[in-house]
Amino acid sequence: DPHLNFLRETMGIMQHHDAVTGTEKQKVALDYAKRMSVALRACSTNIRSVLNQLSIASDRNSQEPSKFEFKTCTLLNISSCATSELNKRFALTLYNPLAHSVNEYVRVPVKDYNYVVIDPTGKVLPVQAVPVPKAVSNMKHRNSSAQYELVFLASSLPPVGYKTYYIEKSETIPAIGKPSPSPKKT
Amino acid sequence: SSYTVIGNNNIQLTFDTNGFLAEVTADGMTRMISQEFLYYEAATGNNAEFLNRSSGAYIFRPDNNQIRFATDEVTIEVYKGQLVQEVHQKFNDWISQVVRVYKQSNHAEFEWLVGPIPIKDNIGKEVISRFKSDIKSDGIFFTDSNGREMLKRKRNHRETWNVKIHESVAGNYYPVTTKIALEDTTARMAILTDRAQGGSSLEDGVLELMVHRRLLHDDAFGVGEALNETEYGEGLIARGKHHLFVGQSLQRPDVSLKAIERLVQLETLLPSWKFFSNVSYSSDQWL
Numbered sequence: 001d002p003h004l005n006f007l008r009e010t011m012g013i014m015q016h017h018d019a020v021t022g023t024e025k026q027k028v029a030l031d032y033a034k035r036m037s038v039a040l041r042a043c044s045t046n047i048r049s050v051l052n053q054l055s056i057a058s059d060r061n062s063q064e065p066s067k068f069e070f071k072t073c074t075l076l077n078i079s080s081c082a083t084s085e086l087n088k089r090f091a092l093t094l095y096n097p098l099a100h101s102v103n104e105y106v107r108v109p110v111k112d113y114n115y116v117v118i119d120p121t122g123k124v125l126p127v128q129a130v131p132v133p134k135a136v137s138n139m140k141h142r143n144s145s146a147q148y149e150l151v152f153l154a155s156s157l158p159p160v161g162y163k164t165y166y167i168e169k170s171e172t173i174p175a176i177g178k179p180s181p182s183p184k185k186t
Numbered sequence: 187s188s189y190t191v192i193g194n195n196n197i198q199l200t201f202d203t204n205g206f207l208a209e210v211t212a213d214g215m216t217r218m219i220s221q222e223f224l225y226y227e228a229a230t231g232n233n234a235e236f237l238n239r240s241s242g243a244y245i246f247r248p249d250n251n252q253i254r255f256a257t258d259e260v261t262i263e264v265y266k267g268q269l270v271q272e273v274h275q276k277f278n279d280w281i282s283q284v285v286r287v288y289k290q291s292n293h294a295e296f297e298w299l300v301g302p303i304p305i306k307d308n309i310g311k312e313v314i315s316r317f318k319s320d321i322k323s324d325g326i327f328f329t330d331s332n333g334r335e336m337l338k339r340k341r342n343h344r345e346t347w348n349v350k351i352h353e354s355v356a357g358n359y360y361p362v363t364t365k366i367a368l369e370d371t372t373a374r375m376a377i378l379t380d381r382a383q384g385g386s387s388l389e390d391g392v393l394e395l396m397v398h399r400r401l402l403h404d405d406a407f408g409v410g411e412a413l414n415e416t417e418y419g420e421g422l423i424a425r426g427k428h429h430l431f432v433g434q435s436l437q438r439p440d441v442s443l444k445a446i447e448r449l450v451q452l453e454t455l456l457p458s459w460k461f462f463s464n465v466s467y468s469s470d471q472w473l
Contacts, residue, residue, distance in 0.1 A: 023243045023409050026416075051461065070461035077425055083462035091465045091472070094458035102453050105270065105288045106460070122473050128267035133274050135282035135299050136425075141418050151269050153290070157458055166465065166472045181274075182264040185188045185203065 003046050007039040037074065044072050051093060051162065068093070079109040079132045080144035086111075089168040096157035103155045106165075109146030114173055117152045118166040125165075127152045129179050148179070190264055192271035192285070196292040197432070199285060201273055205260030207285065210294070213433035213443070217373055219319045221296065221430075223256040223281045224394075225303075226355070228310030230403045241310060242405025243413040246384055246396070248312065251355045256281045256313075280304060281313070292446055293378075296428040302421030303400035305414075310401035315428060316394040319375050323368035327387035333364040333451065341387065359384045359396075364451050366393050374435035376447050378454060380427045398424040429454060 018024035019032050048070045055068065070093060073081035083090050096102055113129035129148040137147065150167070157163055189208070190201040200209040210219040226248035228241035241247040256277045263274040272286040284297045296315070303311050325341040341358055342351050351357040362385035367376035377393055379385075384396040400421050401413040415422040429450060433443035465472055 018409075021243075022413075023407075025409055025411055026414075029415070047459075047461070068461075068463040070463055073460065073462060076460065081462060083464060087464055089465050089469075091463040093461040093463065095461070096458050097456050098452060102458070103290070104453065104458055105291075106458075116469075118469050118473070122469075126268055128269040130265050130267065130270065130272055131274075133282060133284050133299070135276060139423060140420075151267075153269060153288075154458065166469050168469060179265055179267065182190075182266055185190055 003042040007043050010035045010039040078142050079136055079146050079149055080142055081109050084108045084110055085146045091164050091166055093162050093164040094154050094157055095162040099159050101156050101159055103153060104157060105151060106154050107149040107151055110148050110150045111145050113148050113178055114170050115150050116168050116170045120163055125152045131179055192273055193287045194289055197287060197294060199294055205262040205275055210432045217319055217432060219317060221317050223277050224253050224314055224316055226312040227252040228312055228401050240403035240405045241401050242403060243409050244407035245405040246356045246359055247353060248355050293450060294430045296430060298397055299425045300398040301423035305400060305402060312396055312399040314394045314396050319391040321368060321373045321375055321391040322370040323390045327368040329360045329362045329385060330365040358386045358388060368393060369435040372435060374433055374443055376431040378429040378451050
């Protein structure tokens with residue numbers, strides 16, 4: 001509760017007309033951003049414990065509780081995420097907040113272009129690696145090693161539910177090889 | 187053909203030899219639709235009288251409606267694969283965009299990246315993304331009200347009083363929380379935003395949305411500083427998405443474009459939450 005209350009109080013501050021419209025001073029805007037990031041980070045422990053309980057509950061015959069970290073990457077909007085860039089294998093859990101099942105194309109920042117994605121039923125999904133746009137990868141203060149975004153289709157994410165995907169760097173080079181731009185039109 | 191085409195069975199986008207979007211084929215029809223980035227030069231009033239205030243945090247006011255093109259030629263790179271086709275566009279040193287169509291989508295995604303906005307010329311700039319079409323919208327367009335009801339807007343007009351428009355651009359700008367649209371008897375064009383933006387339709391068939399601004403003068407409404415956001419001492423860089431829907435405007439019993447827009451709006455504004463976990467197991471053990 002202390003975490004959730006902190007986020008509730010922070011969201012209370014965000015109802016101020018300056019926070020809603022962006023008419024606050026620069027330093028106040030930075031303070032709002034900092035409060036939000038601290039509050040969301042505090043609540044990631046809540047999410048982690050809930051998802052761990054759910055994953056234990058769903059996997060009845062598991063002896064030891066599977067302690068996944070369920071880390072959030074807040075820089076996905078600039079194609080940056082340490083876990084997916086620095087690890088050869090990782091799990092990605094997608095929680096669908098809507099009341100209906102959705103299909104969503106997911107983009108994961110990765111260092112290379114040959115990865116395998118396995119869905120919860122063990123099916124290997126079609127994937128595609130697309131280079132991170134040059135303007136993004138050239139951004140000075142984006143310290144990320146991701147050169148590609150790994151795209152796959154997460155289908156039928158259950159309403160108010162989640163699915164976990166296993167992503168692993170594969171030793172084999174995909175048949176289509178390294179993603180390259182179509183030939184320039186003259 | 188020297189044109190570049192990306193898309194799927196639902197929607198195809200054609201880019202001309204200058205790298206600009208030129209045409210969209212969707213819902214059984216092809217319409218001339220172009221997209222470009224421009225920027226208004228910001229007015230710098232002397233803030234003495236009420237009327238000539240500067241463009242600032244509270245005010246949007248272009249200087250004599252001065253608008254500049256970001257470029258007249260776009261360099262593009264095209265990536266096509268089994269799940270998504272993308273056109274990476276570079277408009278200039280501080281404006282670029284990725285236009286993509288996923289394999290099963292019925293709309294196109296425009297992921298723009300704007301900034302740092304240059305101010306060496308001491309002129310504030312307000313950047314817009316403008317979609318031009320041949321749809322005869324007759325001065326009428328629609329903007330949403332907090333993501334729900336669509337409000338009808340008419341250029342240079344107000345529903346409840348005889349308005350005298352002094353600012354022909356700013357006087358026609360409205361708040362867009364999630365969607366702006368226009369249509370005629372045959373076609374409809376709608377753009378979903380991923381955040382609240384100012385938007386308008388200043389010509390028939392044209393929609394524009396303000397994606398980023400950097401101003402150098404306070405507009406004397408109280409904040410006491412110019413809207414000149416910086417990051418590491420440089421102008422802020424903004425990145426976001428617009429989703430473009432094009433289709434027939436007539437209401438059909440089976441599916442309406444508006445219903446599809448509504449569903450995608452929900453799914454793009456409330457996407458899945460992503461959690462990453464290191465894994466030491468092999469895939470079999472993991473399963």
